[in-house]
Amino acid sequence: MRFLTGKLKDTQQMKNRLFKEEEIRNFAFLKEEELFLLLSAKKTGLTESEAEERLEEFGPNVITAGKKDTALHRLREAVINPFNVILLIIAAVTYFTDVLASSKPDYLTVGIIVGLVVLSSLVAFIQSQRSNAAAEQLTQMISNKADVWRDGVLTEIPMSEVVPGDVVQLSAGHMLPADVRFLTTKDTFLAQAALTGESAPVEKFSHGDNSPKDALTDLKNIGFMGSNVVSGSAGAIVLMTGNSTFFGSMAQSLSGDRAKTSFERGVDSVSGLLVRMMLIMVPIVFLINGVAKGDWAGALLFSFSIAVGLTPEMLPMIMTSTLAKGAVSMSKHKVIVRTLGAIQTFGEMDILCTDKTGTLTEDKVVLEKYMDIRGVDDTRILRHAFLNSYFQTGLKNLIDLAIINRAELNGLNDILESYHRVDEIPFDFARRRMSVVLSDRLGKLQLITKGAVEEMLEACSFMEMNGEVLPMDEETRNIAMATYNKYNAEGLRMIAVAQKNEVPGVGTFGVADEQDMVLIGFVGFLDPPKESAGAAVSALLEHGVRTVVLTGDSEGVAAKVCKKVGVDVDHILTGRDVEAMTDEALFEAVKACNLFAKLSPSQKERVVKTFQSAGHTVGYMGDGINDAPALHQADVGISVESAVDIAKETADIILLEKDLMVLEEGVIEGRRTFGNIIKYIKMAASGNFGNMISVILASLFLPFLPMLPVQILTQNLLCDFSQMGIPFDRVDKEYLKKPHKWETKSIKTFMGFFGPLSSIFDLLCFGVMWWAVGANKLELSPLFQCGWFVFGTVSQVLVIHMIRTEKLPFIQSVPSLPLLISTCIVAALALGIGFSGFGVGFDMRPLPLIFIPWLVALLAGYLICVQILKKVYIKRYKEWM
Missing domain, CATH: 3.40.50.1000 (HAD superfamily/HAD-like)
Incomplete structure (x- = not known):
């Protein structure tokens, strides 16, 4: 049924897409008057009130197809996940055994398990909401803009506010804010790789000499959201926005997610490793307990609980919270x-x-020199460069602005009245030059070009020197190159200027006209460090x-x-x-x-x-x-x-802020974020591995379960809460000094070192409970289980402080206050449950005071051994986190 539903959905999406394609195609063949009439628009643009009405009608100009990151989706993610499913299965089995099949119905265990699901889901949802809110707030700080005509004035607005009928102005570097039809074009080249995969830019025209057989993306007068203007300029009217665009219809039919980063692949590999270990160990635990103790229902519940206890269920929450906290911190560094x-x-x-x-x-380019071929100052060179920069319609870069500013200071503005632009040949990164064709009051045409020196020399056959136009030969070329090399070596960015009077009086001008030109001089710029x-x-x-x-x-x-x-x-x-x-x-x-x-x-x-x-x-x-x-x-x-x-x-x-120093702050914050995530992963991986070993050994030798399912789940939840302060923890300065890559092998090695150590102290705890406390009979199993519950919880909480730093904890490296508070509260709760009557609710018997010195000794011994083993590990592998 799901397959058929998916097929129907895909078919509907395909129909919608074909309908949109046909609608866009119809726009391409309309006369301009019909187009404006159909869109209820005019060349001077919409009024503000019209735009507001259309924004209300059509919605924001954003692609939302396939977007899953809603509050409802986050709630579903928080509630329905593998870990909660296991808990609910355990709750269902427990309800059957403790309530329906029992002569004395006991709702406590079922209530605790359901409470765990509600509590963990609520925490995950709240954290997810906070992280999403932080990310949204940061995203709103940066947005692309569009130049549109509103109330007859060219206005810059966020792209999300563009509506059908808007008349937009485009130039090089601009993204197309929507699907548009071009009204005016001037050497307009678009990059459509996002839509077609073609790397070469395509030229667009306003006249739209289209054929009904043309592919949609080949229509000459239509541009699509997802394209960007490489060169030239254009005016266009918006046809469709948001999900109604061609790009939006494609997004709706796309399936699959983006490729995962190395970090995400690393998280997946560790999670997969733990799940594989769980799938191997859990059946072993089930069989051992079922055979040894004869209680197959209890063994099943126990093995399910072990599955939950061994799974790093807090990993998504820890990772998202840490990344969101890192993003907010980075925003403070701009x-x-x-x-x-x-x-x-x-x-x-x-x-x-x-x-x-x-x-x-400094990003403040200043025109320092304007000189002839020999390096002599010549205002005529500035004049030609000014005409080129002023009359070009593309994106005016810092060099153009520097030329215009210097020309205005020199009082050259008046010459603009004597010329008008006939045509231009836009800049591209292959030619590395751009040209304008100007006509003076007498109708005389002149081609003026400026660009990179070597590329300009290739386009020039002549050179002007001492008022004479000479053929460019080896001698004259060497004179020009000597001037260029001299000032280039002094740190000036040199641009060559050339002109040509013999240009055709009619027709469209192109790259072929940039030949046999006359090199007249250079302009030199300074952009100080x-x-x-x-x-x-x-x-x-x-x-x-x-x-x-x-x-x-x-x-x-x-x-x-x-x-x-x-x-x-x-x-x-x-x-x-x-x-x-x-x-x-x-x-x-x-x-x-x-x-x-x-x-x-x-x-x-x-x-x-x-x-x-x-x-x-x-x-x-x-x-x-x-x-x-x-x-x-x-x-x-x-x-x-x-x-x-x-x-x-x-x-x-x-x-x-365009500054490398800002970048350095961001790098440090990125490493701090990664360090805190890797802390949790190494803690979870090594702790879970040690627990597996302990449970298997306990199941082999004890006549009862070392811990009941409800006790395992409670311990697991407490340990998870103790780690909620990790995203806010400090990271040692030494760790921040170099980049760290995700190394799954390193995590496996860490597990192999510290997992067995925790198991050794679990066995010592078993020995203390069996011989020193005397919990060595079936009827005293609640006391034994309480002892391991307290030691296991407190030791896992305290070891966080040992693993979080390669230094001596609390003395050489102090944890953050949130982590200190979360670990202290959980440790206190575990001790409170173990030494008070509250533990009875979890089927445990209160521990005698004689256990306190043994507990202190076990914890001290464990933490000392972790610190010693840490030194051995660092010495051997030259790393810690």
Whole structure:
């Protein structure tokens, strides 16, 4: 039946998707007047009141398909899980044996078990709600924006508030906020890889010369949510938003979850290990007790209880709470985590690849020089650069803004009235240049281009020197390169400027027109290093993170900045070097090279991938369109709040402040978070393994059960509550000094060391109860069980403080107050149950006072042995947590 239901659901989703595709296709072939009429919109945009009404009607512009993280879902997760199912099965069996099949119905055990389910579910739900609220609050701190026309004014609004009928303005770096039809386009290229898988950008047009046979994503005048503008600019009208978009319909039909991180795989492997051990041990315990004691019903209940006691049921709650607490702490350091799972990867990072501009430098580019080919100051060069930067319609970067600011200071604004833009050839990362075609008042056309020096020289056949236009030969080229190299070595970022008068009077201009140009000079920029950058690079290195610079800048400028901030530049590779290298050669090169210059976006991505193949956990920090592939490839993508939309959307972590020092604080918090999670896992794994050994040995030699099911469950719940302070615990400074990877082998080794030790002291406790206290008869089994209950609970609580640090607990390393309180309360409760009449409710007999010195001796001996064994373990394996 479930199969048929799933098939019907899939069929309905497919019908919905096909309907949406047909609806979008119809929009592509409408005349513009019909389109505006159908959408009840106009070219000047919606009014605020119209937008509010539509937001109410269509809902927020967000994809919610398949979203499960609701309060109801979290409640279901808290109540219905394998651990609670086992408890409820035990409750059902106990109800049958203690109530229905008993001459004296006893509801106490059943009530306690059901109470345990309610209590543990309530705690898990409350913690989950708090964690989700924290994550939601952080997510709201960063959001992508859209430029829309409202009341005839271009206004920036959150993407979630975009509605059908909105007229949006798009430029390079923007994400498409919804499914749109283009109204105006200018060299508009979109990356649609998220929808089609094609890496090459596609050009879009407003005229929409479409064919009915075109695939949906090939429609020339339609753009889809999930795409981003690579270059050019456009105006468009919103057709559909949220789940009604093509991307939304795809999301509804997608099945399966994203790939798990190394941390999640590690948690799964440990949980799987414990479950496998449980599946092996529990039947053994059942058979031993059934055969030895003849009570098969009791043996069944006991083995079920052991299953619960051996399962790390608090792991999801501990992990989520710790990650949420870490995310909140990181936000105080101006680091916003978009996905909680990225925190651990952030702490694990040992290679940070970063762009130079704005991270190592002040991000305040200043135009320092404008010069001719020989390096002589020439205002005419500034004039041409100004015209190029002002009239280009794409995303104006820091260089464009620096040129415009300097031109305004020099009083060049008046020249703008003499020109108008005819066309432009947008920037791309293959050509590394951009051009505008301008017409003056006399109708004379002129092509003005600026870009990276080497790429510009390839497009130039002539050079202007001393007022003369000369052919570019080896001599003139050397003169230009000497000027470029001189200022580049001084730390100026050099951009070449060229122009061309012989351009066709009609037609569309393209890359083919960028040839036989005249190189007229250079503009040089200074982006000084940040004062904090050197200290940040040094601090990251002290914490085991190597900083590697991947930049599109020339090697001269990059090397100058890197030297000043302490990045080793003994080995430098350029994009051309990387392109010529085999994968094996690059694998060897990344071992020593910390500066890669003049890289294209795909080369940045390749370098990141090579570091990963060398076994490193790589973070990539970037904020531009060219950084998106590397951000996606990195183990943890890091961007800034001021980044272009596509960079922010790709990143896992957003910095509210573009500073490596902020990043270092985040790295430390990530390691603190991971350290607290690994504490719980190692405690649970070693403790559960020791309990397995103890239970099997006790079942072999005792004439009664070492503990009743209700006692095991109560002890398990108390121990779980004692560990609720772990997310708030301190982590030793020494642990934070280097990155830590998830090592399942290390956890198995830890189990093998400390599990058997706890079993040895359990056996000593059995001996004390049997011979010293005299609980060696069947009728005295409640007394024996009470003794092991108290020792087992208190010892598990106290050992938390031994395992949480490699140092001497309380003296060299003090726990956090929440952990101290939670462990003290649980220890007091266990002692109160054991030495008072309250234990009778759990089928236990109060312990005699003679047991107190034995208990103290056992606990002291156990903790001393743990500390000694800890030293042996650290000496042998050179690690602790």
